[in-house]
Amino acid sequence: MFSKVCGIGLLGVEGCLVHVEADVQEGLPGFVMVGALAPEVREAQDRVRTALKNAGFRFPPKKVTVNLSPADVHKSGTGFDLPIAAAVLGAHGALDWEQLEDSVLIGELGLDGVVKPVRGILPMVIEAKNCGKKVCYLPEENVREGQMIPGLKIVGVGQVRDLIEKVNGRNRSGDGEDVCGEKAGTCSDDTYMPVEADRAGEKADRAGEKADLPQAAAFPYISRDVYDIDYRDVQGQGLMKRATEVAVAGRHNLLYIGPAGTGKTMIAERIPTIMPSCTMEEMLEISKIYSICGMLPREQPFMTRRPFRSPHHSATAQALTGGGKTPEPGEMSLASGGVLFLDELPEFSKNAIELLRQPLESHKIVLSRVSGRYEFPADFMLVAAANPCPCGHFPDRNRCHCSEEQIRRYLGKISKPILDRIDICTEAAPVEFSDLRGRREEESSGQIRQRVERVREIQKERFAGRQIRFNSQMTGEDIRRFCGLSKKEEEFFRDVYQRKGMSARAYSKILKVARTIADLDGAEQIGHAHLCEAIGYRSLEEKYWQSSGSEVTRRE
Amino acid sequence: MSEHFTERDYLYWLCQLPPLGAITIQTLLDRFGSCETIYYMEGSRLKEEKLLNRPAAACFDDMKSKLPETTREYRGLEERGIRFITYMDEEYPERLKHIYGKPVGLYVKGRLPDDSRPSAAIIGARAASSYGLQMARMLGASLSRAGIQIVSGMALGIDGAGHEGALMENGDTYAVLGSGVDVCYPRTHLNMYLEIPDRGGVISEFPLGSEALKAHFPMRNRLISGLADVIIVAEARERSGSLITAELALEQGREVMAVPGMVTSELSRGCNHLIRQGAGIVTSPDDILEYFQIKHEKMLRLPKKNENALAKKEKIVYSCLDLQPKFFDQVVEESGLPLGECMTILLELELKGYVMQPTGHYYVKKI
Numbered sequence: 001m002f003s004k005v006c007g008i009g010l011l012g013v014e015g016c017l018v019h020v021e022a023d024v025q026e027g028l029p030g031f032v033m034v035g036a037l038a039p040e041v042r043e044a045q046d047r048v049r050t051a052l053k054n055a056g057f058r059f060p061p062k063k064v065t066v067n068l069s070p071a072d073v074h075k076s077g078t079g080f081d082l083p084i085a086a087a088v089l090g091a092h093g094a095l096d097w098e099q100l101e102d103s104v105l106i107g108e109l110g111l112d113g114v115v116k117p118v119r120g121i122l123p124m125v126i127e128a129k130n131c132g133k134k135v136c137y138l139p140e141e142n143v144r145e146g147q148m149i150p151g152l153k154i155v156g157v158g159q160v161r162d163l164i165e166k167v168n169g170r171n172r173s174g175d176g177e178d179v180c181g182e183k184a185g186t187c188s189d190d191t192y193m194p195v196e197a198d199r200a201g202e203k204a205d206r207a208g209e210k211a212d213l214p215q216a217a218a219f220p221y222i223s224r225d226v227y228d229i230d231y232r233d234v235q236g237q238g239l240m241k242r243a244t245e246v247a248v249a250g251r252h253n254l255l256y257i258g259p260a261g262t263g264k265t266m267i268a269e270r271i272p273t274i275m276p277s278c279t280m281e282e283m284l285e286i287s288k289i290y291s292i293c294g295m296l297p298r299e300q301p302f303m304t305r306r307p308f309r310s311p312h313h314s315a316t317a318q319a320l321t322g323g324g325k326t327p328e329p330g331e332m333s334l335a336s337g338g339v340l341f342l343d344e345l346p347e348f349s350k351n352a353i354e355l356l357r358q359p360l361e362s363h364k365i366v367l368s369r370v371s372g373r374y375e376f377p378a379d380f381m382l383v384a385a386a387n388p389c390p391c392g393h394f395p396d397r398n399r400c401h402c403s404e405e406q407i408r409r410y411l412g413k414i415s416k417p418i419l420d421r422i423d424i425c426t427e428a429a430p431v432e433f434s435d436l437r438g439r440r441e442e443e444s445s446g447q448i449r450q451r452v453e454r455v456r457e458i459q460k461e462r463f464a465g466r467q468i469r470f471n472s473q474m475t476g477e478d479i480r481r482f483c484g485l486s487k488k489e490e491e492f493f494r495d496v497y498q499r500k501g502m503s504a505r506a507y508s509k510i511l512k513v514a515r516t517i518a519d520l521d522g523a524e525q526i527g528h529a530h531l532c533e534a535i536g537y538r539s540l541e542e543k544y545w546q547s548s549g550s551e552v553t554r555r556e
Numbered sequence: 557m558s559e560h561f562t563e564r565d566y567l568y569w570l571c572q573l574p575p576l577g578a579i580t581i582q583t584l585l586d587r588f589g590s591c592e593t594i595y596y597m598e599g600s601r602l603k604e605e606k607l608l609n610r611p612a613a614a615c616f617d618d619m620k621s622k623l624p625e626t627t628r629e630y631r632g633l634e635e636r637g638i639r640f641i642t643y644m645d646e647e648y649p650e651r652l653k654h655i656y657g658k659p660v661g662l663y664v665k666g667r668l669p670d671d672s673r674p675s676a677a678i679i680g681a682r683a684a685s686s687y688g689l690q691m692a693r694m695l696g697a698s699l700s701r702a703g704i705q706i707v708s709g710m711a712l713g714i715d716g717a718g719h720e721g722a723l724m725e726n727g728d729t730y731a732v733l734g735s736g737v738d739v740c741y742p743r744t745h746l747n748m749y750l751e752i753p754d755r756g757g758v759i760s761e762f763p764l765g766s767e768a769l770k771a772h773f774p775m776r777n778r779l780i781s782g783l784a785d786v787i788i789v790a791e792a793r794e795r796s797g798s799l800i801t802a803e804l805a806l807e808q809g810r811e812v813m814a815v816p817g818m819v820t821s822e823l824s825r826g827c828n829h830l831i832r833q834g835a836g837i838v839t840s841p842d843d844i845l846e847y848f849q850i851k852h853e854k855m856l857r858l859p860k861k862n863e864n865a866l867a868k869k870e871k872i873v874y875s876c877l878d879l880q881p882k883f884f885d886q887v888v889e890e891s892g893l894p895l896g897e898c899m900t901i902l903l904e905l906e907l908k909g910y911v912m913q914p915t916g917h918y919y920v921k922k923i
Contacts, residue, residue, distance in 0.1 A: 404712050405742065
């Protein structure tokens with residue numbers, strides 16, 4: 001006998017519909033599985049066989065063949081246990097598999113027949129919906145996550161027996177006992193022993209489930225983002241906050257330099273609170289990645305906030321990009337849509353940092369493996385922080401005994417190509433000064449966010465119908481078009497440019513940042529003040545990484 | 557033997573023996589009269605007479621075969637732009653003749669300080685504040701302008717700033733190195749190292765190719781103070797190398813002067829300490845000129861910028877600054893101006909030459 005049900009696998013961040021076919025025929029008894037399977041999928045045969053046995057099925061000694069098609073797509077993950085079990089049951093006639101034509105099944109099996117949760121439910125359910133499926137059978141613990149996607153009926157399954165009941169009972173209004181009884185009768189070879197106590201619990205579950213089913217309204221389960229941190233908590237550091245605001249508004253990458261304990265991290269982790277709220281699509285994209293990594297919060301398995309990822313400086317290249325035989329997303333993908341914060345930037349391994357270069361341009365990571373090509377999003381804002389010198393106290397010469405050479409070497413460890421991609425560089429105020437200043441009312445994140453959102457709107461209009469979205473992404477042609485200077489400013493800029501000995505790279509960065517500052521001001525044309533402020537955000541870099549620059553100022 | 561060796565060849569050879577310091581060589585010379593005699597002594601005998609210790613004596617014997625080699629090097633020095641000035645030469649600085657442990661020979665690239673003209677040494681910490689650096693540079697420049705030769709050690713920080721000031725005024729400046737005269741240390745001062753021989757000289761008592769060993773620096777310091785009439789300590793911590801140099805200078809009978817600093821600044825504690833002990837105080841280049849009794853037509857004062865040329869808001873911002881670096885946020889706070897405006901004004905002041913950024917978003921008045 002033959003049966004066919006649907007499961008879903010994962011390829012990168014996308015789901016992929018997989019048909020699970022099973023066939024039972026006369027022959028040498030055995031269990032064969034085919035279809036480009038990863039080891040954990042191949043192991044499913046033992047789990048399924050034992051789970052079904054312990055759930056009370058005794059199979060006749062026949063040959064069972066299971067095929068997962070399309071057979072050329074590499075299948076990994078443990079979510080195929082449940083569809084395989086269903087297909088095997090169907091082939092033996094214990095389950096009415098034709099009822100499952102509009103359904104998909106996802107879940108891992110324990111040896112006792114319990115259905116266990118799996119990762120990546122969200123992209124799988126989205127794929128199911130895209131393929132026109134109506135019902136999803138998910139492990140009980142994944143039900144909430146599945147319900148985040150409207151328009152699908154989500155059915156929780158706690159036990160294999162439970163599944164049979166629910167499936168066979170689908171077109172009957174009667175209760176499950178009859179269904180099972182009938183089935184037990186038809187498969188006379190099998191011994192099926194329902195347990196009453198479990199049954200009662202399941203009924204209660206099902207009643208609750210009905211109420212939980214998603215209504216037509218879009219995403220009824222999602223509450224909007226609320227952050228428990230705010231810029232109001234950060235005293236002082238006006239320059240750093242302003243630089244942060246400018247950076248977020250134009251999506252410029254940002255570098256803080258300052259002694260330890262001056263609030264670099266505190267300011268960085270509040271960046272998501274001033275980024276524009278996520279749109280539904282963005283939330284979905286972010287949640288998909290967290291779903292795959294099994295990192296969605298239990299209460300509300302959906303990411304409504306922008307992520308803030310702060311990998312430790314000992315992170316390996318794989319931890320940042322994602323890796324493994326079957327690749328899983330790394331920090332860069334987890335930060336997608338939000339902020340990737342690299343504290344102690346000079347301490348990161350060169351190897352790991354260099355890998356940021358390409359994703360910073362293309363906003364995605366492509367990993368190639370024997371089993372295929374995997375694409376993960378990496379659309380993040382890079383924020384980095386560094387101490388000014390090995391001891392961290394420079395320029396307080398009373399405490400810092402580092403030589404000029406040591407300081408230069410320390411900051412010189414930061415990769416040039418990464419610096420090239422950082423537009424704004426700012427310094428933290430020394431602690432003594434922040435302490436001297438009394439406490440006072442600081443601006444809240446909400447107020448700053450309003451300004452940022454306005455600037456984002458301006459950029460949306462400016463770049464409508466273009467590939468780029470932010471001021472920071474402008475290239476030569478766009479800079480000429482959108483960052484024009486008046487004649488007077490042009491001359492002034494050229495003067496500064498020469499006297500400070502800036503590089504051509506610095507030139508375009510200043511113009512891009514000046515554009516964002518002008519946008520924050522609501523100005524059509526870049527003015528004198530905007531230009532000066534933008535130059536201010538470059539002074540650090542000219543100082544630390546441009547030896548020729550300081551030469552010029554010294555000699556004048 | 558076809559070659560004929562002169563007394564100078566033997567002296568040069570003697571100076572190539574690493575374990576022999578200036579004092580040992582001087583003792584040997586006093587005892588035996590000439591370098592040639594010394595050369596033909598047995599190492600074991602010198603040991604017996606307690607003139608050399610055991611390793612030095614062994615080295616002494618080993619090196620004897622190297623005489624033709626060192627002579628070749630000595631005679632090839634000129635091609636490399638280096639001169640070896642010995643105590644027998646007329647050019648040997650008068651100032652050094654009377655110090656304890658005077659070197660018997662000096663390697664020189666360029667010139668030696670002129671005996672007839674006053675010279676001042678500017679010394680201080682390597683890790684210096686922008687105040688110390690500015691003061692050293694300013695003193696280097698104004699003293700050069702008054703015709704005083706500037707001697708220093710070409711080290712990072714104060715030393716370098718002193719040379720820099722002199723070079724800015726095209727004054728004469730002399731660098732005494734702790735390495736061989738053909739070795740540029742620190743390497744970041746390569747430009748200075750190349751420039752100084754044209755404007756003065758690079759001097760060392762260590763054999764060519766010597767690395768900058770820690771032990772060399774105290775020896776070098778006695779030459780810095782020896783070559784100068786006045787030693788100016790621009791910025792020094794307590795218990796620092798600069799204070800040791802100052803002490804050496806006193807032993808050599810030189811005048812020591814110090815630039816005072818804030819009492820809260822660790823970096824100036826050494827200077828303030830010197831002043832309390834009776835060192836001269838430097839509040840302007842005048843104080844040094846006075847010591848030399850040079851009547852300069854235009855008396856030198858701490859240059860003060862004319863503030864009249866500034867706009868009102870520029871004046872407000874400028875008045876918030878002083879010689880200690882101030883962080884940008886503090887300037888915003890004290891001036892009461894909006895952040896963006898403040899940044900604009902500071903940039904303009906910087907371009908006009910009133911303000912400089914010693915590092916990052918810190919600002920100081922420029923003197």
